[in-house]
Amino acid sequence: MQKEKIPFLDLKEQYQQVKDEILPLIEKVFESNAFTNGFTVKGFENNFAEYCESDYSVAVNNGTSALHLAVEALGIGQGDEIIIPANTFIATAWAAAYVKATPVFVDCDPDTWQIDATKIEEKITDKTKAIIGVHLYGQPFDIDAVKAIADKHNIFLIEDAAQAHGAKYKGKRVGQFGEMGCFSFYPGKNLGTYGEGGGITTNNEKYKDYLHKLRNHGCAERYYHDIVGYNMRMGGVEGAVLDVKLKYLDGWNARRQEIAKRYKTEVKNPKIMMQKCPEGYESVFHLFVITTKDRTALEKHLNDLNIWPGKHYPVPCHLQKAFSDLNYEEGDFPHSEYLAAHCLTLPMFAELKDEAVQRVIDALNSY
Ligand SMILES: Cc1ncc(COP(=O)(O)O)c(C=O)c1O
Secondary structure, X not given: OOOOOEEOOOOHHHHHHHHHHHHHHHHHHHHHOOOEOOHHHHHHHHHHHHHOOOOEEEEEOOHHHHHHHHHHHOOOOOOOEEEEEOOOOOHHHHHHHHOOOEEEEEOEOOOOOOEOHHHOHHHOOOOEEEEEEEXXXXXXXXXXXXXXXXXXXXXXXXXXXXXXXXXXXXXXXXXXXXXXXXXXXXXXXXXXXXXXXXXXXXXXXXXXXXXXXXXXXXXXXXXXXXXOOOEOOOEHHHHHHHHHXXXXXXXHHHHXXXXXXXXXXXXXXXXXXXXXXXXXXXXXXXXXXXXXXXXXXXXXXXXXXOEEOEOOOOOOHHHOHHHHHHOOOOOOOHHHHHHHHHEEEEOOOOOOOHHHHHHHHHXXXXX
């Protein structure tokens, strides 16, 4: 008989854990008409800033907007260049495209799969205004090395922490090292809302004030539009969900770390490679990605056992059609391309049962 399906992500059980707290709070949002930027959003902003050890957090409508507004708040625009890892979710690169700047891609390190800091300086020109480092899969990138380059060349560092809520670099939470840290609260993230959401952390009051205007039609005072702004506010329902869930985040991350530890120690198949995590970096394992030479064969083996991995991400940014005008070619970033062609994402979420983890481990060992 076919065993129960194991997907790489399932959010149903988590909802059962939190619904008794979330639903009454949502009712309060409706009853008080705090539909947008209301008390739940403000409460969440304060709690999330504290959680991230940052002075401020600004809630927005999704992580893509967080990146967009961070870049715009730094005054980056047409003709400027932004250094971005080739192996990230495309939204990191949209941030450059939206302000008419050029994304300049850099390959990843073959072991950590994070932006290769030794390859950044050769890409810096007098047009380079910022580096967006990505804490990919929940693991911090080499912040000291990347920040040292940004400081040396007097350019900004933005952290794309969309996958890394609560991850630590040398004991400190990510999101506080760059000018701004950008988070996504997409439902599947370690801290995910029911709908869409994003946030920006910063220690700079000036950026915080400017972000408040940018997300709300350019206003500090209603109907007085100081700058061209957007409607990128967070809804009250999303704020309510996030403020409740934030209390559970460390516990959920700890469970992800426990599962990751089992994958790392109990999978003994030499055909399977895992992301290397340097000493002092604490991943929150948003995604547990592996590589193997013959991905199709491993995927089939897992599917036959009713285990359904994902692929993050099958095409690196520089080879996406949307950026074909930048004239990158296959072979430009061999490590990112290898990862794209050979990655599989194992089941990883806090509610994954021990028996399911065991089945995944056994399946990988029997491949
Ligand atoms: C690395 C990275 N950056 C940015 C984003 C964009 O976030 P959102 O989907 O909330 O717009 C995501 C998530 O999808 C992401 O994984």
